Amino acid sequence: MQQKLVIIACSIFRYELEQMVKEGKIKVPIVYLNSILHMQPKQLQILLDEKIEEYKNFRIILMYGDCHARMVDYEEKTNIVRTPGINCCEIILGKSKYRKIRNDGAFILLPEWSERWKEVFMDSMGFKTSKAIKPFMTEMHKKIVYVDTGLVEKNNPLFNEISDFLGLPLEIYSSTTDELESVINHLIEQSESPEKNKNGR
Incomplete structure (x- = not known):
């Protein structure tokens, strides 16, 4: 059986x-x-x-x-x-798409973590202020890429808040x-x- x-x-x-x-x-x-x-x-x-x-x-x-x-x-x-x-980003995107986005200097953000970004960056990583995290993020990344799998309504005010806090421009990557x-x-x-x-x- x-x-x-x-x-x-x-x-x-x-x-x-x-x-x-x-x-x-x-x-x-x-x-x-x-x-x-x-x-x-x-x-x-x-x-x-x-x-x-x-x-x-x-x-x-x-x-x-x-x-x-x-x-x-x-x-x-x-x-x-x-x-x-x-990681989860490569699992969702596939190896080739994931590598291309990463090679462009992007920090990849998936829908669930965009909603929980304060838990991730403030609570778990300990960056309580934008001033504290901006040097860390801008040294390693050129931009944020939000992977839109078409299942969650885009939240532009939230995207702007994340972008401002991390000090990086945010782009939306349409996926499936x-x-x-x-x-x-x-x-x-x-x-x-x-x-x-x-x-x-």
């Missing part, structure tokens, strides 16, 4: 995954962990280990990049397959969920035959 399938995902993908569920493109349960855990890798590892143990009798699609130091170890488990990509859909479909097939191309990341 084949094991049941579950997706364990970072909540950064919630908008896109829930839309796929709504459209009938995903018909398996999805378990989310808070995306802010990306800023707390040790805590992420603890909670992810617990969740994987909870679903040890399931086939698991793990929707995470290299978000903590032992992430690759999960792929040694025969019931787990993981999304290819070093096509790459994500393709990856998930491949992983569902791969999870059904774990002995085939198990580590074909």
Whole structure:
């Protein structure tokens, strides 16, 4: 008897995954962990280990990049397959689009983190003022690129607030969920035959 399938995902993908569920493109349960855990890798590892143990009798699609130091170890488990990509931005955009945007000097912002930007930069990273973070951001980046997957209404006042605080111009990059859909479909097939191309990341 084949094991049941579950997706364990970072909540950064919630908008896109829930839309796929709504459209009938995903018909398996999805378990989310808070995306802010990306800023707390040790805590992420603890909670992810617990969740994987909870679903040890399931086939698991793990929707995470290299978000903590032992992430690759999960792929040694025969019931787990993981999304290819070093981080959530590459997973959503695909390698070539992600590299092009990064090579342009961009800090990439996904919809969920745009809504939670104060949690990310002020609370988690500790930059309480614009004056504190601007030198850090402008040294490493030329601009902010917001990835619009077409599922969240554009919030220009919010974009202006983020841009002003970080000291970088913000551009909108129109994208789709096509790459994500393709990856998930491949992983569902791969999870059904774990002995085939198990580590074909």
